Amino acid sequence: MFSKNLQYNLLSLINITISFVFIIFLGRKFGAGESTDIYFLSITIVGYLGILAQCVWGAMSPYYIRLKVEDSLLADKLYSVLLNNVILISLAEIILYFLVTNNFRVISPEKKEFLDVFIYYLVLQSIILFNKALLNLEKHFAVFYLVDIFITTINLIVLLFFSKGDIVIIAYSTIIAAILAVIWQLYLVFFRLNYRYRLSISQKEMPRIYRNSIKMNIGLLLYGFKDIILVTVFTSFGSGVYSLFNYANKFSVALFQITNAPIVNIYVARLNEVVANKKFHEIKRLRRDVLVQTVLLLVIGFTVLYFILPYILGLFFKGKFSFEEIKEIQRIFSYMAVFYFVWAISIPYSRAISIFKLFNYYLLVNFIFFTLICSAYLVFKIYSLSYVDMLLLFSFAQFANLIFYVIKNRQFLNKKEESSALLVQR
Numbered sequence: 534m535f536s537k538n539l540q541y542n543l544l545s546l547i548n549i550t551i552s553f554v555f556i557i558f559l560g561r562k563f564g565a566g567e568s569t570d571i572y573f574l575s576i577t578i579v580g581y582l583g584i585l586a587q588c589v590w591g592a593m594s595p596y597y598i599r600l601k602v603e604d605s606l607l608a609d610k611l612y613s614v615l616l617n618n619v620i621l622i623s624l625a626e627i628i629l630y631f632l633v634t635n636n637f638r639v640i641s642p643e644k645k646e647f648l649d650v651f652i653y654y655l656v657l658q659s660i661i662l663f664n665k666a667l668l669n670l671e672k673h674f675a676v677f678y679l680v681d682i683f684i685t686t687i688n689l690i691v692l693l694f695f696s697k698g699d700i701v702i703i704a705y706s707t708i709i710a711a712i713l714a715v716i717w718q719l720y721l722v723f724f725r726l727n728y729r730y731r732l733s734i735s736q737k738e739m740p741r742i743y744r745n746s747i748k749m750n751i752g753l754l755l756y757g758f759k760d761i762i763l764v765t766v767f768t769s770f771g772s773g774v775y776s777l778f779n780y781a782n783k784f785s786v787a788l789f790q791i792t793n794a795p796i797v798n799i800y801v802a803r804l805n806e807v808v809a810n811k812k813f814h815e816i817k818r819l820r821r822d823v824l825v826q827t828v829l830l831l832v833i834g835f836t837v838l839y840f841i842l843p844y845i846l847g848l849f850f851k852g853k854f855s856f857e858e859i860k861e862i863q864r865i866f867s868y869m870a871v872f873y874f875v876w877a878i879s880i881p882y883s884r885a886i887s888i889f890k891l892f893n894y895y896l897l898v899n900f901i902f903f904t905l906i907c908s909a910y911l912v913f914k915i916y917s918l919s920y921v922d923m924l925l926l927f928s929f930a931q932f933a934n935l936i937f938y939v940i941k942n943r944q945f946l947n948k949k950e951e952s953s954a955l956l957v958q959r
Contacts (some may be wrong), residue, residue, distance in 0.1 A: 562696065
């Protein structure tokens with residue numbers, strides 16, 4: 534397992550490196566201003582809308598694994614049914630976007646020009662995420678990173694050689710690259726896994742998958758609302774401040790993904806198998822291995838990166854950011870590190886909650902998180918807090934999530950151990 538983790542950590546590192554090169558040249562070309570604000574804002578909006586498309590498949594993994602064991606043909610059909618639903622939901626969202634933005638001024642004309650193109654990435658992103666989830670369950674772990682590497686590489690080439698000061702061209706390049714990535718993923722599904730496409734939108738398991746996916750993704754919508762609040766908070770401090778936050782966040786996310794994503798992807802696939810085969814006694818060992826690796830890598834990574842960050846920014850951006858802006862990015866990064874560290878510890882517990890099919894509890898926890906961050910925003914407005922104060926409050930809300938997930942995991946596994954003990958006695 535550790536050897537495999539190293540391989541996927543390397544792929545994750547390549548992915549993050551290319552992403553960094555892209556945002557470096559994005560910063561060199563556009564600085565921290567209106568253009569970069571538009572780009573980062575559009576990424577946030579499309580990412581948030583993409584959660585709605587996950588409402589049809591987010592809880593599919595335990596059902597899919599069970600079908601793979603019991604009836605592989607039904608698992609095959611389930612893929613086509615969910616894929617068709619993902620496409621329909623995404624297209625409906627795009628239509629709704631144009632109905633709203635063409636009749637109401639919810640965003641500025643400058644942002645709408647970019648988003649009117651970039652919004653089509655929504656359907657492609659939704660398909661890519663769904664295919665990543667399925668291929669991850671089929672142990673094609675590398676696809677998770679190779680798709681992102683390809684899309685970012687295309688965007689980087691366009692930015693370097695074809696962009697003439699117009700950020701909209703990045704929207705077009707993202708869509709073209711995503712189309713090619715989807716074609717490759719579908720090739721793997723239909724030719725490597727030998728699935729057969731079916732023009733169907735329903736199957737026996739669908740009501741349960743829908744019901745649990747909606748619970749799960751309403752939870753994600755509630756949790757993801759933090760990104761919308763952060764947009765509101767940082768844009769209220771003037772043009773370019775949201776870009777400073779995004780550059781600090783990119784470094785945090787980069788380190789988080791390099792150290793955490795490969796480990797968690799393998800953990801999720803193995804945890805699904807363990808639960809499907811009812812080997813609950815193995816869960817604590819799996820989780821312990823994940824937490825030890827994650828904590829060790831994050832502590833070292835965040836500490837080192839904090840101290841070298843000003844030198845990296847000064848070297849990369851060469852005068853596009855002032856000394857004050859660089860120090861501010863470093864300060865924001867330190868607060869984001871706290872948030873991501875707490876989040877990383879909670880992930881093995883939160884993923885287990887969905888695999889245990891405890892979707893009502895998952896929804897409850899995220900509703901509590903939503904309530905906490907909305908309360909934090911009210912405090913921010915009433916007392917005119919700084920944006921770093923908001924980041925601290927967000928970390929507190931994330932810590933509350935961790936406590937709730939740990940408690941429920943222990944309760945669930947204790948019940949399973951008690952049930953197993955009773956069976957042995959009988």
